[in-house]
Amino acid sequence: MLLSKIEAIKTPDNILRVHSIETFGTHDGPGVRCVVFLQGCKLKCQYCHNPDTIAIEGGKAYSVDDLYEIIVKAKPYFGKNGGVTISGGEPLLQAKALIPFFKKLKADGIHTALDTNGRILNHFAMELLDELTDLVMLDIKHMTEEGYQEITGQKNKQTTFNLAEYREKSNKPMWLRYVLIPELTDKTELLESMGAYFKDYTSIERLELQPYHKLGVHKWKALGWDYPLESARENTDQELESAVAVLKPYFKQVSVN
Known part of the structure; x- marks a missing residue:
């Protein structure tokens, strides 16, 4: 298995760079959740609705203890x-600092979920996934290398599938997430x-279509960036229903988020 060359954001072991915190989230895992969006991502997805989380620099520094108190x-x-x-950004960029944070959450009986694009699978990420993450929500960007590069601006879609394989071997819960862009x-x-590809995975509890x-277009413009999907349209109800119908035979549950 190839491991990512990306190691981590260089911060002290007990500091997390946080973009924002949503205290009553209902679309990022089971039940009502506190969603912490971390700063920094190595991808620049064309449809990203939080492009202000991409820059490695920025965000607000929280100690593990201060974030835990929130x-x-x-x-x-x-x-x-x-x-x-x-979530993020890409949270596994800060896997090293997430380890003590998740340990505190788990000691308090709090369910932990990680929303990741799967680009990073170093030893910090493995420890986080193996011992401390109750649920992995894995973003599948595209099924072809060409499509992956077009959407993310980076090469090697296999990194995502490596993480999926790693999670499957642990036999711990995983959800897949997939953004449904018309004609793309x-x-x-x-x-x-x-x-x-995923039909025989037993760890996948559901596929969420987004x-x-x-x-997020106004955020791209605020950053002075051109929005690459300016001409793209939103899905029709019929298109969403058709996608669900195609995917239902392969997964235990398919939902539109």
Whole structure:
């Protein structure tokens, strides 16, 4: 298995660079969740709705203890199924500092989820995945190398599938997430390819389809960047239903998020 050459954001072991915190999230894992968006990502996805999280520099520095105190205050709202989701950016860039943070959450009985693009699988990421992450939500960008490079601006789509394989071997829960862009990622042959690739995975509990939207366009413009999918349109209800129908035979559950 190839490991990513990307090691980590260089910060002290007990410091996390945080872009923002959502204290009542309902679309990033099971139940009601506190969603922590970390700063920094090595991809520049064409549809990214949080492009201000891409830069490695920036964000606000939180100690593990200070961030934990914020989470504890929200714990009464988690109920039976909720918990904490770490998103981004790409959270595995800060896997080393996430280890002590997740240890504190787990000691307090708080469910942990990680929303990742799968680019990083170093020993810090492995420790985080093996021992401390209850749920991995893995973003599948594209099923072909050409499509992956077009969408993300980076090479080697296999990094994502390496992480999926690693998680599958652990037999711990995983969700897949896939952005459905008309004429770009919603082609039937791509959906069939994804289904065929993952059909025998027992760790995958569900596939979440993410309808395409332009809610982040103003952020691209605020950064002075051209938005690459300016001409793309949103999905029709029929297109979403058709995608679900194609994928349902392959997965335990397919939902539109």
